Amino acid sequence: MxxxxxxxxxxxxxxxxxxxxxxxxxxxxxxxxxxxxxxxKFDLDYQTNYSIAPTILIDTPFSLDTPDITTDSESSFENNNTHKDLIESIKLKTIKMTIESPEDGNFNFLKEIYVYINADGLEETEIANTVIHDNTNSNVIELDVLGQELKAYLKEDNFNLRIKTITDETISETHNIVVDTKFRVDAKILGV
Structure with a gap:
């Protein structure tokens, strides 16, 4: 047993x-x-600048185009052991704006801000926005990312951002703004 x-x-x-x-x-x-x-997965960081001239009108939308941003995507993809044909997805991860001058400048004058991306042969697409409810006296603002697929734009040699703003205060001097973007790339790695 x-x-x-x-x-x-x-x-x-x-x-x-x-x-x-x-x-x-x-x-x-x-x-x-x-x-x-x-x-x-890896990130691509780009930076561009634009200026907002002194304003006398409020609640009036106006748009500004940033200079072309060179993607240098082929080299960025190669540095991450991939190729543009192996890219599965590219989406905006973060977008931050910082007032470079005037030194005491802040975003209190903004009511709404919208950011669009475009490239040769592609339709313009809104990629981020924010509505500012409270004056924070901050010279930095992070926008809400909309999550669109942006692979076609970042595979181009250049892309451009158009910034549309609506103000709720006048400003008496030009505001120079730095725009920092971070795009998240999901790719197939060569040899994997």
């Missing part, structure tokens, strides 16, 4: 070992897929 119980116990132990081993193998494979997937 003891021999029979030991044999059943050993058989159950063997089955449990196989089940646990299978579980750990599946877990390791799933975890490594997530790790590999993260290795195929």
């Amino acid at each position: 003891d021999y029979f119980l030991i044999r059943i116990f050993n058989k159950n132990l063997h089955i449990m070992k196989k089940t646990l081993l299978s579980f750990f193998i599946v877990f390791a494979m799933l975890t490594s897929c997530d790790v590999i997937d993260e290795l195929t």
